[in-house]
Amino acid sequence: xxxxxxxxEGPVLEAAPALLGRRLRSRIGGVITEVAISEVEAYDGANxxxxxxxxxxxxxxxxxxxxxxxxxVYRSYGIHWCMNIVVGEEGRAAAVLLRGGVPTVGAEEMxxxxxxxxxxxxxxxxxCQALGVTGEHDGEQxxxxxxxxxxxxxxxxxxxxxxRIGISKATESQWRFVxxxxx
DNA sequence: ACGAGGATGCTCT
DNA sequence: GAGCATCCTCGTC
Numbered sequence: 072x073x074x075x076x077x078x079x080e081g082p083v084l085e086a087a088p089a090l091l092g093r094r095l096r097s098r099i100g101g102v103i104t105e106v107a108i109s110e111v112e113a114y115d116g117a118n119x120x121x122x123x124x125x126x127x128x129x130x131x132x133x134x135x136x137x138x139x140x141x142x143x144v145y146r147s148y149g150i151h152w153c154m155n156i157v158v159g160e161e162g163r164a165a166a167v168l169l170r171g172g173v174p175t176v177g178a179e180e181m182x183x184x185x186x187x188x189x190x191x192x193x194x195x196x197x198x199c200q201a202l203g204v205t206g207e208h209d210g211e212q213x214x215x216x217x218x219x220x221x222x223x224x225x226x227x228x229x230x231x232x233x234x235r236i237g238i239s240k241a242t243e244s245q246w247r248f249v250x251x252x253x254x
Numbered sequence: 255a256c257g258a259g260g261a262t263g264c265t266c267t
Numbered sequence: 268g269a270g271c272a273t274c275c276t277c278g279t280c
Contacts, residue, residue, distance in 0.1 A: 112272070121272070123265095131265065148273050149263030155272090168272060196273050237272055 075221055076214055079139040079158050083165035084246065086158045087113040088230050090167055091250040094175060094222040095213070099203040104180050106172025106192050106202065107224055107254055112235045113246040114155070116164035120240040124164035135164040140214035140221070144199070144206055151196030152205050156213055156221065170195045170236070170247075175254050225253040 073081075078089045088111070096105040114122040116135065123132045123145065134143040134157065141157035143166055155166035172192045174181055181191045181201040192201045199205070204219065213221040227250035235247045 114272075123272075126266085129266075145272085146264060148261080148271065150261070151273050153272065170272085190274095194273070235272070239271085 075223070076140070079156065079214065079221075081159070083113045083115050083158045083167065087111045087167045087246070088232075088248040088250075090156070090169075090221075091230060091248060092227045092252045093224040095169065095172065095202065096176065096220050096222060097202040097204060098218055098220075102177060102180050102203075104177035104202050105175045105222075106198070107175050107252040108169060108172050109252045110169075110171030110193075110249045111247070112168040112170060113158075113248075114166050114168060115246075116159075116166075119244075121235065121238040121242075121244075122164070122166075124166075128164075132164070134210050135166050136162055137210070138212075140212050142204075142208055142211040142213055142219055144204060144209040146206060147196060152199040153195040154199055154204050154208075168195060169198055171249075172198055173252055173254050174201070227252050 078086050090108050094105050116124045124135045128136050134141050138161050143155040147153045155168045157166050159165040182188050192198045211219045213219050231249045232245050233247045
């Protein structure tokens with residue numbers, strides 16, 4: 072079993088499925104919430120027309136060009152926040168979009184933040200809201216014990232691979248990975 | 255269960 | 268000015 076750091080330093084198509092089952096924890100305002108990651112997508116920088124980094128660095132996507140383990144948070148449709156974990160060598164701008172999880176710690180707080188009791192952490196926007204992740208966390212480092220931290224978990228038995236959701240370019244690439252994960 | 259449509263504001267052309 | 272890596276509500280089946 073590779074270390075989290077080794078996974079994040081490797082190829083994005085290997086890192087994405089390897090993140091399934093691992094935990095993502097936030098500690099915001101002293102409150103801890105955590106999920107087991109169940110749904111991700113790979114984006115491969117300049118090699119991927121669907122990536123925000125396809126046309127090179129801009130103020131928005133700058134975090135993607137940094138070190139692996141960086142948290143790239145962007146605003147989606149003017150309303151929601153979505154987060155990625157930067158993967159691969161610095162400057163490549165590959166990243167894994169976190170699209171869903173299963174609550175493991177702090178479900179009550181997630182209910183409060185979401186304003187409802189169901190669909191707490193399914194979908195990238197909902198996941199960020201449940202964990203309290205916003206644009207101010209863009210650039211945080213998830214390797215280590217910061218505000219947002221990636222942790223070990225249980226490797227899922229089976230992983231489903233499909234096309235990515237909600238994109239109009241590179242729709243043929245099967246770069247979405249989904250699994251039933253243990254809590 | 256599933257699909258259509260609107261909200262909403264930033265980013266880049 | 269167009270186009271979003273989305274989500275919710277309400278309609279229909």
